[in-house]
Amino acid sequence: MPIPQQLKPSRQTSDTDYYEIVQSAAMATIIPGLRTPIWGYNGTFPGPTIVQNPGRTVVVSHRNDLPVPTVVHMHGGTTPHDSDGYPTDFILPDAKYGTFPEMPAMAGMPAMTDPEAIITRQTRDYTYPPQPRAGTLWYHDHRMDFTGASVYRGLAGFHITHDTEEQALGLPSGARDVPLMIADRAFAADGSFLYPALDPTMRSTPGVQDSYTNGVMGDVILVNGAPWPVMNVDTARYRFRILNASNARTYQLALQDASRQSVGFTQIGTDHGLLAAPLPQDAIQIAEAERYDVVIDFSRYKVGDQITMVNQIGSGSTAVVMRFVVSRATSDGSRVPSRLSTINAISPNSAMTRRTMKFHRGANDWTINGRLFDPAYSEADVPAGSTELWTIISDFRHPFHIHNATMQVISRDGQAPGPYDQGWKDTVFVNQGERVQLAIRFSTFKGRYVFHCHNLEHEDMGMMANFRIV
Structure with a gap:
């Protein structure tokens, strides 16, 4: 089994690690005896693993050598809005590939432009400040309307963050x-x-x-x-x-x-x-x-x-x-201590803002609160650093994902959280017909972000919405 290579910084300062990634087409050996064309970060699938150590800022310079626009989202990250990977914040390819609409027309969705989009030509630096907790994050393409196809072709990799609490536990490490x-x-x-x-x-x-x-x-x-x-x-x-x-x-x-x-x-x-x-x-x-x-x-x-x-x-x-x-056969000095971390459970109270988000299947599209994605419309304006109580209602099976926030599952259909709902999450599975109540804590970074279904075909067909941290 292959292990993704850990990427080495191209340079370092007292508090920042700089990395360089080229998004490029390549050939991979996946099925024995055959060659598979992929799109990869540094030409590999999965892409190289980025490790972010405690107190360190990470800056990743991406170069797009592919024939289409790309967008990089660090999934699970606490990031400024201009480094989050908003779906119309394109890294355009080389000018020889022509022009591209930010939101092409598709069934049930008109072609749109996005005046707020932050677009660069061929290169872009993404800045990731020190993350609040150790965790297994990942980065992937997030281009508007084409996320599913881009990730399927190979544009995905790990971004692992550490903190001093985790490093002191003696958990299995290294290889x-x-x-x-x-x-x-x-x-x-x-x-x-x-x-x-x-x-x-x-x-x-x-x-x-x-x-x-x-x-x-x-x-x-x-x-x-x-x-x-x-x-x-x-x-x-x-x-x-x-x-x-x-x-x-x-x-x-x-x-x-x-x-x-x-x-x-x-x-x-x-x-x-x-x-x-x-x-x-x-x-x-x-x-x-x-x-x-x-x-x-x-x-x-x-x-x-x-x-x-x-x-x-x-x-x-x-x-x-x-x-x-x-x-x-070998010796092993690792351990799994009986206490791992401090998780302060959120208890809903009457002062919390409450919102309902209905994930619905239409005739040829997927909507949130009856709307297809519109970059000009905000489904929620939330105060920076606040905690709100959201109820997600689904008439199909949807993994709910929110950017630049973390959440705890409060209940499923009015009952206790399920067996896989513990801890802090950024993606929660909502089964067909379920009502899942979430306490969502928003970052202090302000700006425009999105939440969406992480079934990538549903996302590409409109099941995504804006929120603004103000």
């Missing part, structure tokens, strides 16, 4: 702290990605073929860009940072040993960092863009044993994710 990007893909006979775009050039007509409007799912499960990989492990604890980078597939991950008995995880974190205490989990349901940090203790096994990560809601080729083979 035993492993990011796992899970993503399903379909392939044509020649090894190319099979994405049902209406316009494969991604120049003018957004959207997918009618039979894929619920979301694009593939029949090959990739982990770190490899199909159903095998990882050799020591008889030791490992920390796995699991990211669901699929466009539209939800997984229910579980571990099985050779007897097909369930083994279980120890969950230690979620989207925005560590939980208060370790949480045993028989399985983990992970929707698009969610992250779960887990520890697997392989010291209970002997050399030669095999443990398989399965997808309990998959079938056929999507029922298996990857396999671990215990190949080396």
Whole structure:
């Protein structure tokens, strides 16, 4: 199993690390014996991992060598609005590729322009201040109307943040702290990605073929860009940072040993960092863009044993994710302490502003509160640093994601949060017919941001809305 390369700074100052990334087309070996054209950060899929250490600012200079505009969103980040990756803040390609509308016309959505868009030609610097908590974040393309196609082609990578609290715990680290990007893909006979775009050039007509409007799912499960990989492990604890980078597939991950008995995880974190205490989990349901940090203790096994990560809601080729083979006996100085972090639970009160966001499927589109995305319309103006109580209502299955904010799940259909709702989150799965109540704490960075469904085809078809931090 490949491990994404950690990117090295191009230069450093007393408080800032500078990185350089080129977005480019490349060929990758994914299916044995075939070559797959990809779009990658530094020509790789996944892109290189950026590590942000405590108290450090990160500046990433992106150069777009692709034939279409791109936008970079650091998912889960606390960022100034001009570095967040607003979907019309294009990095335009080389002028030889011509001009591009900010919001092309699609079924049910007129072509629009965005006077507030911050557009650059070919290069852009994104500035990420020190992050408030250690966490498994990620960066991906966020271009208006074409996010699904861009991410499917490979524009995704990890951005891992650390803090002193986490570093003092003695959790598995180094080669035993492993990011796992899970993503399903379909392939044509020649090894190319099979994405049902209406316009494969991604120049003018957004959207997918009618039979894929619920979301694009593939029949090959990739982990770190490899199909159903095998990882050799020591008889030791490992920390796995699991990211669901699929466009539209939800997984229910579980571990099985050779007897097909369930083994279980120890969950230690979620989207925005560590939980208060370790949480045993028989399985983990992970929707698009969610992250779960887990520890697997392989010291209970002997050399030669095999443990398989399965997808309990998959079938056929999507029922298996990857396999671990215990190949080396070794000592292990890591630990999982009984207390990990301080999580102050938010209790709703009468002073909180309350809002309702209805996620609805229309005839040929996906709306929030009856509206398709409009860059000129703000669904909510929220005071900087405030906490509000939002109720998300869904008539389909939607992973709700909000930028530049963090949240706690208060209830599901009036009952207690579910088994995967603990800790601070930026993406929460809302099942068909559910009402999920969220306490959302907004950043002190002011400006225009978005929230949306992270089923990327739904997002591209209009299921996104503005909010402003004022």
